[in-house]
Amino acid sequence: MFKKIQSFYLRKIILLIFNFAFYCCLDLKSFPILVLLIAFTYFCSCEKIKKKKAFTAIGVLGTIIIWLVYKLFINALPIGLSFYSFKIISYLIDSSKEKIDFKKTFLNYAIYVTYFPQILSGPISRSNNIVNQLHQTFRFQKEKWLKGIQLIFSGLFLKLVIANRAVVYVDTVFNNYRSYTGLALCIAAFLYSIQIYGDFSGYSNISIGFSNLLGIDIDRNFNRPYFSRSIKEFWGKWHISLSSWLKDYIYIPLGGNRKGKIRKWINSMITFLISGFWHGNGSGYLFWGFYHGILNNLKSPKINNKLQAIGFTILTFIEVTIGWIFFRLEDFFEGIHYIKHMLFNFTINYNSILSSVLPFTKDNSSIAMALILFLFIFIAFLIEVKNKNDYSKHNFCFKISFYIVSILLFGVFVSNKFIYMNY
Amino acid sequence: MKKLSITIIIAVFFTLFIIVLKAQFENKLLNNANYGLPSLIKKGKIDNLFIGSSMFRQGLDSKILNEKGSDSYILSYNGNNPILELWSLKYLLKNNVKINHLYIDMYAYSLTTEPSISDSKILMEVDIKGKLELYNLLNSKFNISDFYSIFISKNTELVATWPIYYQIINPTYYKGGIKTGRDGIDSTKMESLAMIEESQVDDRNIEAIFEIIKLCQENNIQLRYIETPKSLRIMENENYQNLMAMYQKILEEKEVPYYLSYNINKEISYNSYYFFDLIHLSNSGREKYTRDLIEFLSK
Structure with missing residues (x-):
């Protein structure tokens, strides 16, 4: 059927209608x-407009204000707003800097912003990446299909078998952590690290997999982040599309590392605080951003042998896990209480x-639940160690x-919401 | 792509094969277990059978019940209500188990619950026919979620980890009862526990009680109802008392003997140490209550 859709314009119209329909089904x-x-924002980026910079600023500010109003004053954030706002801002800025290398039509722009595999929770791809591949859509490409199908199944595995299994324990303990032992709090913190990774990287894999089926290649959003040996390395591997967005549109415009050590430090802290605030306006999120900002500014360790590499990988994982405690509890003081309770009641x-x-x-x-979950976490760990995100044949x-066997037999289909749909 | 399609088809069929195998034969794993329906069915006959909820599991000590050559077995599932108690009884009788005395848990709040598989353990103890009966008990129309959970997902973890799980869990049971439970709590903790507030009776539970009585008469089983002790907060609760009054009225109408915890031991409810929450007996509470119950029954 797809082969018959020869007209490029028609294919784009079909994709846009599909994007709109998909969004309407989720949040009419x-x-x-x-x-x-x-x-x-399309109007603000129009080529015919004379005062380009001013209109770009109006477009960016308008988008930020709408996002802030929803985030601060209206509790129910429209689905995907945090993600498509960032896409809009990147388009507006790239457009004003003449970095867009495709024809700036409303159709292209609307497809980019509403692109259905990314509308819920990203990845936050750049417009050049998406729009320049639109001519390949609805054309069967074997290699991309094989990769896409593998990504979709691996994503479902991470979400349904790992994240949805961990969430039961995590929610029970985090929602009432004062009633549990330090050991239980430790396990819950560890499992939350696994849950959020399984949930979000699972979603990203599904999203990229669907793009591949459509014929569009998307850069990976996670690159084995828990194998990082420092926080700096971690942020190059975790939610890559957001990290690179923050770097390109906040950190570098602020001056990046070009204006001395102190300015570099301040710029980095501002970027991480914005990252924290983007996730939520609770004090826990802000502290999470601040905490990662501090750790990110520390000098990366020099690694001389394998043992040191393993040691720093474990240390980084522990640092990240501590950060997730504040992130999960959303409140700074609750996070402190949790850590205190975890340490002082540990036997x-x-x-x-x-x-x-x-x-x-x-x-x-x-007992059986715990055994199965830890077995699958171990299998997922082995897959990452061995395959290094290899989705080849x-x-x-x-x-x-x-x-397929794992999902059908051990998938937990109760909680189907993805964590990042809340942001 | 042909290879991919074949792979997906084979994987799905392989999974379906495992699912059917599991649904039909998982109960065989429990043939020699210290708990559950299969080992009772294998045994073929029982003198004193206690069917009930977690109240029975936590409140009755199987070792004490079986002292002095008695032959007793506890069949308990979390949240068991009369509807499921009736189903368990029917299942045992269908499998030719001879029961002499049947003791049923007289837990007032169980009258308020809807038919549900409150303890998925029961699903592992029955074959595919039993699962279908339980599914039909819950649903008059096709329900994909219940179907998936009953026939596919429930207890998969237990079966997959069976060599380890069974070695850890089985020794903790003796003739259906647990060997050790939990320690008691102090009165401050007892006061802080959230109260159970259920008052709406589900008529299907009342019908199930009538049917249990009828079934016992038809099969010559001596039926008795037993109330395990609850904490004072529950015993004094108006809702609980009203529900218990209704329960007693039904049994009196049908002339079925019942024993209230008050008749067996007046003191237990006053001591929080005999409980680990509002309704479940602690280790010491269980031991004390079981001894008192045996003494009471022997009179």
């Missing part, structure tokens, strides 16, 4: 905001181990079979 009442924002004995396993189901099947049938 916010659809007018999306359309109005696209229309308004390892038969009773504390038993009570730390119980939150899975609150009965003795918790190598072992293709085995990997697909493994994902």
